Amino acid sequence: MAQEEKLDALEDQLREMRARRAKLYEELGRLREERERLNKSSKSAREQAGKHREERDRLNQRIKEIKQSLGPLVAELSRKSQALKSLDNALKEEYQRLPSKRKVISDLQRLEWEVSTTPTREMLEREEEVVRKAAKLRQTLESLEKVEAKRDQKLDHLADKMATQAEVLALREEIRRLAAQSQEHHEKMILLYDLAKEEKKKADQAHGRVVEK
16 A cells, blocks of 8 residues: 555656656747847847948948048149139239220220321321320230230139039048948947847857756
């Protein structure tokens, strides 16, 4: 009788241990799945972070290349600005020492009219003076036309300078745009690396529980 009771007790204990083992295996499977999920999540986050890092580095390299080409362009713009300023100052000085073109033409026309309306005998007496005045007016008019040619040259210089300035501004805007993109990729990279580290930590903790089970 005592032997049967002992066997019954052992069978009850065995059933309890089997149920406990089944529960442990079930929990172990769940923990392994959780560990694998966390490891995959960590790996995926690292891979994404790596892609953001590559894109950030590519953008930074492009920014470096643009800055290298921008340096000589800025120096060229400075030279053109200085040349334009010098030309402008020279034109102002020449215009200040010369009468207006309208006045010179008016004086020349008046002199020609005077010649055409003055009697020949009277004009012969003033011929030398009239010729001298006319020559001086024509010389002044020629000087004014040369200054006007320089003014046209100044407009060409100005257009050239503005084209270079537009190129500089476009490159600076490109640098600003690329820098913003680079910063965005950098921030995403940091967040994903932190996530990968956190997920790996959780995966290691899950593995520890697997070993424990």
